[in-house]
Amino acid sequence: MSMKSNSAFHRLQVEYRRLIKDPIPYLTAQPLSSNLLEWRFVVRGPHDTPYEGGIYQGKIIFPSEYPFKPPSIFMLTPNGRFQINKSLCLTITSYHPDSWNPSWSISSILNGFLSFMCDTSATLGSIQTSYAQKCKYASDSLSYNIRDPVFCELFPDITEEIKRILIERTSNISLMNNFNQEQQLFISSTTTNSNNNNNNSTSTSWLNSLINMSIQTNVLGPVPPQAGSDPYGALKNFDILKTLGNGHFSVVYSARNRFTGVYVALKKVELSRMADSKAIEDCKREIILLQQLNHPNIIKYISHFVEENDLYIVLELASAGDLAKMIKHFLRSNKLMPEKTIWKFFSQICSGLEHMHSKRIMHRDIKPANIFVSAEGIVRLGDLGLGRFFGSKTTSAHSMVGTPYYMSPERIHEHDLGYDFRSDIWSLGCILYEMAALRSPFYGENLNLILLRQKIEALDYTPLPTNFYSSELRLLISKCLVLDPEKRPDIVEVNRIAQMMYARFTNPNNNNNNTPTPTPTSSCRNESACGNVTPVNNR
Secondary structure (H helix, E strand, C coil), X not given: CCHHXXXXXXXXXXXXXXXXXXXXXXXXXXXXXXXXEEEEEEEECCCCCCCCCCEEEEEEECCCCCCCCCCEEEECCCCCCECXXXXXXXXXXXXXXXHCCCCCCHHHHHHHHHHHHCXXXXXXXXCCCCHXXXXXXXXXXXXXXXXXXXXXXXXXHHHHHHHHHHHHHHHHHHHHHHHHHHHXXXXXXXXXXXXXXXXXXXXXXXXXXXXXXXXXHHHHCCCCCCCCCCCCCCHHHEEEEEEEEECCCEEEEEEEECCCCCEEEEEEEEHHHCCCHHHHHHHHHHHXXXXXCCCXXXXXXXXXXXXXXXXXXXXXXXXXXXXXXXXXXXXXXXXXCCHXXXXXXXXXXXXXHHHHHHCCEECCCCCHHHEEECCCCCEEECCHHHCEECCCCCCCECCCCCCHHHCCHHHHCCCCCCECCHHHHHHHHHHHHHHHHCCCCXXXXXXXXXXXXXXXXXXXXXXXXXXXXXXXXXXXXXXHCCCCHHHCCCHHHHHHHHHXXXXXXXXXXXXXXXXXXXXXXXXXXXXXXXXXXXXXXXX
């Protein structure tokens, strides 16, 4: 056996022990018992992507010269993004030995692969499918994997997890089928006894309550039904105007209520596709969070109802769009945002977040696209689907969710101690910087997840120009963007500074109120980073 093979085997054994000692929740890998140079890996589809809920298997073929030469990566589970059993052309694979870094580990390779999987860039081995098709592949991936004996042998715990999910899906479908049969029997019986109009009216009302109660009990759990007199409590009460956005199980429309004339955001969640208990829990959690929060700087919950196996959540509509669009507007205009405007928006963001933290709720995905603006200039935090409620004795979370450009180092590094409310403070620092510079502090052209992590951990961002913005603004950014979360201020302190600065700029006696809008330098003319991470030279 050659010295090169011995070196590769030694390195792979070290990495295997490291993966066993420090497992990563959303990915794992195992070597074949017959060949240490061939590994199978499993990655889980990230939250808020069409791959959510999917479990995907692939293989890595390591050369005998590893780690000095890169491996080859293949996907084995149909996914809608890559061809099956096709060597993929990525910067972390054998197609690009010039960009390979021998210090990269298997976990680094798989993190980079997962980042590219969630991107839309084309490469050798990639395919084009619709969002809905990718969602279907995600749902089908579980049953596909357990038909593979090698998968079942290498990943017995994941195999058992998949079996439980599939049994739960079958049980939910059976419950819905039984309920539909009972519903039809009831309708038939009420039709034959239709002489009494009052009885019919009562029966129909009772039937609607039964339908809602059954769906909510079997699918959503203990979410309280809305009163029948609620003008927002039925789909027929709305005129759907246009689609605002799509999620894994959901779509958001702008709509007008026919009774009140109020324009709202109507979020439709397809319960029939949510056989995954985690997705159902996320849905319940969003409603519970929304009902707890009542603040002018948080998107207001209005109502919810269930119709034809779909859950509808009625929310306040932010008519002017989101902060990401506003940042892009300034970018296209070749003007920086006036500091008075920055403090006007940032002080409202901080007020909303302080209310959330006072209720023991983290946001966990603060980014410009989740900060909405009304036509009156009122800023509201939205998209609380990733929010997490902390009891009085619970201080940290451990799941890796959110958008990488705004993710704190303790989260992107999967810190053993988890993360707490000060992770949101890091995201606030990124937001404040981006409003001033018109780009994320850690934005980079063709930046993959591995390089982004290194950039964040090195605090590698360009300082704001001293002649454009106040020292207080630059100091607050530096206080928020501290690697040690214990050294960051809490939301009460950040909000105090934001309110003080906004008051200073709105004081008519303050000369800063008349500061002209500066023109951005070339380093600030990049597009606003809204969470898309792309690998280097992936073609």
